[in-house]
Amino acid sequence: MAVDYVSPFDDRVRTPEPLAPRPASVSGRRVVLLDIRKNRGAEFLDRMETLLTAEGAITARSAKEIFSKPAALALIDEIAGRADLVVEALAD
Amino acid sequence: MSRSHHTPAGPHPAPALSVRGTGLGEVTIGALTAGGCALLLFVNEDCPTPALAMRRLGPLGRAWQEAGLTATAVFEDPLEIAVRVTRRLGWTGQVASEDPPYETSRAYGLVSVPTAVLVDRAATIAGTVTGWDHAALVALIGQAGALLGTGLAVPEATEPLLKPGCSSKAAIDPELAAAMSAPVGTDGIEEMFERGWTDGLPVVPPTPERVEAMLGGCDPGVSLGLVPPDMGEATLERVAACAVLAGCRPAYFPVVVAAAQAALDPAFNLHGQAVTTQPAGQLVVVNGPVREAIGLNSGMGALGPGWRANLTIGRALRLLVTLTGGGMPGQLDRSTQGQMGKVGLCVAEDEEVSPWEPLHVERGFRPGQSVVTLIGSDAPLSISDHRSRSPEDLAWVLAWAAASQWSTNWWPLEEPSVFVICPEHAEMFRAAGWTKQQLRHFMFDAVHKPAAELRRGETTPFVHAAGPAAQVPKWASPEAIVLIVAGGEAGRYSAVLGPCTGMGSQIVSREVGSPWPLTT
Numbered sequence: 105m106a107v108d109y110v111s112p113f114d115d116r117v118r119t120p121e122p123l124a125p126r127p128a129s130v131s132g133r134r135v136v137l138l139d140i141r142k143n144r145g146a147e148f149l150d151r152m153e154t155l156l157t158a159e160g161a162i163t164a165r166s167a168k169e170i171f172s173k174p175a176a177l178a179l180i181d182e183i184a185g186r187a188d189l190v191v192e193a194l195a196d
Numbered sequence: 197m198s199r200s201h202h203t204p205a206g207p208h209p210a211p212a213l214s215v216r217g218t219g220l221g222e223v224t225i226g227a228l229t230a231g232g233c234a235l236l237l238f239v240n241e242d243c244p245t246p247a248l249a250m251r252r253l254g255p256l257g258r259a260w261q262e263a264g265l266t267a268t269a270v271f272e273d274p275l276e277i278a279v280r281v282t283r284r285l286g287w288t289g290q291v292a293s294e295d296p297p298y299e300t301s302r303a304y305g306l307v308s309v310p311t312a313v314l315v316d317r318a319a320t321i322a323g324t325v326t327g328w329d330h331a332a333l334v335a336l337i338g339q340a341g342a343l344l345g346t347g348l349a350v351p352e353a354t355e356p357l358l359k360p361g362c363s364s365k366a367a368i369d370p371e372l373a374a375a376m377s378a379p380v381g382t383d384g385i386e387e388m389f390e391r392g393w394t395d396g397l398p399v400v401p402p403t404p405e406r407v408e409a410m411l412g413g414c415d416p417g418v419s420l421g422l423v424p425p426d427m428g429e430a431t432l433e434r435v436a437a438c439a440v441l442a443g444c445r446p447a448y449f450p451v452v453v454a455a456a457q458a459a460l461d462p463a464f465n466l467h468g469q470a471v472t473t474q475p476a477g478q479l480v481v482v483n484g485p486v487r488e489a490i491g492l493n494s495g496m497g498a499l500g501p502g503w504r505a506n507l508t509i510g511r512a513l514r515l516l517v518t519l520t521g522g523g524m525p526g527q528l529d530r531s532t533q534g535q536m537g538k539v540g541l542c543v544a545e546d547e548e549v550s551p552w553e554p555l556h557v558e559r560g561f562r563p564g565q566s567v568v569t570l571i572g573s574d575a576p577l578s579i580s581d582h583r584s585r586s587p588e589d590l591a592w593v594l595a596w597a598a599a600s601q602w603s604t605n606w607w608p609l610e611e612p613s614v615f616v617i618c619p620e621h622a623e624m625f626r627a628a629g630w631t632k633q634q635l636r637h638f639m640f641d642a643v644h645k646p647a648a649e650l651r652r653g654e655t656t657p658f659v660h661a662a663g664p665a666a667q668v669p670k671w672a673s674p675e676a677i678v679l680i681v682a683g684g685e686a687g688r689y690s691a692v693l694g695p696c697t698g699m700g701s702q703i704v705s706r707e708v709g710s711p712w713p714l715t716t
Contacts, residue, residue: 110407112393112437112519114428172468172699 127189131160136187142171142195149193156191171195210234210315211303215292216275223268223292225319232264232344233322234315235336237289238306240272241281243362245328246310250285252351253333257289264344265337266290272298272309272365301366308361312336316343328359388441392524395515395539399441410436410446413713420453421460424467426522430456432714434520435512441519442512442540447490448505450709451568452512455480455542458570458706459513468699469572470523473530476696477537478517479573479614480510481680482544483556484566486708492544496684499543499576499616499691510540535575537693543682549619550681551626558632559705566708571614571678572696574601581621582688587628588638590621594690595639595677599670601694605655607645608672611695612703615639618683618690636674643670678703 127133135156137149153163166183168175183190210225217223228234237253239246250269257267267289271278275293282291294300304313307326314322314336323339325332334350341348384401388394393402400406407416416433423430432453439452459466459478469476482492493503500506523529531538547554547563556567579597584590598613617625625635648664659668671677676695683689 108404109391109393110402110404110433110437110440112402112434112441112515114423114426114434114520116429170468170700172472172701173465174467 129159130156130189133161133188134186135161135163135189135191136166136183137163138175138183138190138192139165139167140171140193140195141168142193145171145193145195148195149191152191152193161189208321210313210319210321211300213270213292214299214303215270215294217268217290217292218275218279223290225315228266228268228290229315229317229319231261231266232317233266233340235260235265235267235289235340236270236304236313236315237267238270238272238301238304238311238313238364239309240362240365241277243309245359245361247281247285248356248359249310249312249328250282250287252328254282254285254287254289256349256351257287259349260340261289263341263346263348265340265348268292270294270300272301296365297370298364298366301364306364306366308367309364310361311364314340327361328356330357393441393519395511395518395525397539399515400443402437402440406440407433407436410439410444410449411713412446412449413715414449414453415713415715418714418716420456423460423516423521424523425471425528428520428522430460430516430520435516438515438519439508439512442515443504443508444512445490445504445508448509448512450712451482451486451490451505451509451566453714454568454706454708455509455513455570456516458568458704459517461704461706463702464570464572464704465699465701466517466521469696469701470517470521471528471530472696472699473532474696475531475533475535475538475574476572477535477541477574478510478513479537479571479693480513480540480542481555481569481571481614482509482542482566482708483547483554483561483569484708485564486566487544487547489566492542494544494546494549494682498546498682498684499541506542506544507540510542512540513542514538514540537573537575541573543616543680545680546619546682549622549685550617551622551630552632552679552681555678555680556705559703561705561707567705568708569703569705571612571693571703572699572701573612573614574694574696576616576691576693577601579690579692580688581690584624587625587630587635590624591630591635591638592642594621594692595642595670598692598694599643601670601692602697603654605650605652605659606697607650607656607659607668607670609670609676609695609697610672611697611701612676612678613671613695614678614680614693616683616691616693617679617681618688619681619685620688621690622681632679633674636677636679639677640669640671640674644668 271293278291278293312325316322323336385398388399414432418432420430492505517523561567581593644667647659647662647666650659
């Protein structure tokens with residue numbers, strides 16, 4: 105006997121955003137290093153910045169309000185306006 | 197439907213039984229007739245006439261058994277259904293079950309159910325009655341009594357005296373019979389597991405009827421917002437489905453909705469709590485008249501288990517996070533070890549026993565309002581103190597129990613520690629005239645260490661920046677100490693729940709059922 109149930113799920117189909125094309129080189133590219141503000145994430149970004157600068161990238165730093173919340177849309181828009189590439193650091 | 201009729205006895209041997217019973221032993225004709233005679237009542241769940249027969253004959257089974265007549269309801273259904281149906285109908289005889297293709301029913305030439313078959317000591321069929329035929333059944337029972345040499349109780353002659361039965365499953369297409377025999381009652385629970393609509397425990401299937409009852413007039417389309425981490429929309433219909441799954445009664449739904457509203461307040465930061473590697477649960481504290489109205493327990497065993505309202509309200513909120521919100525453990529929920537409070541934890545404050553203003557009044561509500569307060573929290577740690585003889589000693593013991601919360605040397609904590617003070621401990625503070633604020637400040641002042649003693653392993657930037665002799669408190673402020681009263685009247689065990697740390701999660705409260713029902 106088939107029984108209908110009320111689903112607790114939101115069954116909307118959400119299409120994933122496609123990945124942006126990957127550049128062959130970072131030379132001359134604007135790279136924003138996004139610190140999520142978790143412990144020691146900045147250390148990782150410091151090292152990344154050194155390596156990227158050596159490869160000719162133009163780096164800049166940015167940070168989320170707090171690691172445990174999604175980045176604010178305004179921050180995402182701001183980074184999108186001034187960066188070709190983004191490196192987001194995890195931590196611990 | 198089939199008409200009832202009585203088949204005269206013939207010297208036919210009773211075919212062997214291919215059935216399962218509820219006991220350990222095999223169910224055989226020999227075993228059933230060992231004490232005298234056997235009455236086989238073939239039935240199934242789908243037809244009302246067998247139910248009538250079991251209701252009328254059921255109470256007589258025990259007396260028949262003592263007189264030597266063993267009555268057995270033989271179900272063309274799974275054994276778990278047979279047991280449930282016979283319990284409901286008051287059947288006091290034996291219970292057995294046969295599987296498709298119903299070889300036993302076929303062997304007995306069954307056309308319809310109910311069919312009663314009397315088997316004598318020699319294991320031959322002494323008589324048969326099909327359908328509900330009161331007079332024929334009385335005659336059959338009388339025949340059994342004659343075989344046993346005793347009088348047997350018979351059913352009362354109340355209407356209906358005649359009622360035709362329904363087709364035996366053995367008499368219809370085997371494939372159709374197998375489909376009909378699907379154990380709907382128990383399959384629903386298994387189907388919930390198959391669908392993944394569970395927290396790992398059995399749930400109540402959210403049928404449209406149950407969800408509608410849960411909604412209690414609320415508009416199912418009203419949205420409370422998006423539930424992190426996967427941002428599923430919390431329509432009231434989905435919240436109600438979670439409440440049904442959790443086992444809530446409809447009377448609890450306003451509390452579940454208020455808890456959901458509080459959890460979805462951005463200040464609570466459910467997103468971080470739902471996905472963190474921490475053992476972060478969502479503690480639901482309930483204050484106000486709704487506690488008594490829906491049977492929330494704030495007394496003995498206040499932190500559980502044992503009370504439906506407490507357990508299912510907390511669970512409903514967690515199911516909303518895991519199912520609607522997609523925060524499924526092991527998937528988007530990355531909690532390293534988890535904790536049982538993540539199944540759901542709802543505590544009601546014992547405002548009547550407390551010497552202090554209740555939590556919701558501290559947070560700006562009126563005493564007569566019913567309020568839910570959400571706190572991101574770790575598992576409870578029990579604190580025994582049966583020996584303190586002064587409020588100072590007791591407050592010191594309680595406060596230092598929390599000294600290792602989050603991590604041994606993580607001082608100060610920005611986030612709240614929730615102390616659930618038991619009535620006997622609360623009474624000591626009442627007798628000494630301590631206000632809640634006085635206790636909170638004493639506890640805050642009691643727990644501090646020099647920074648030098650905290651510089652080992654995981655510690656805070658605050659400790660590293662402080663001079664070695666600087667005194668560092670466990671909490672950043674007295675307000676990080678939350679005090680509520682709950683528990684049994686005897687036993688000096690309080691508890692403290694550690695915080696969800698580093699997320700900026702704030703305590704959030706919402707009034708219950710204002711407005712209600714929710715239609716916009």
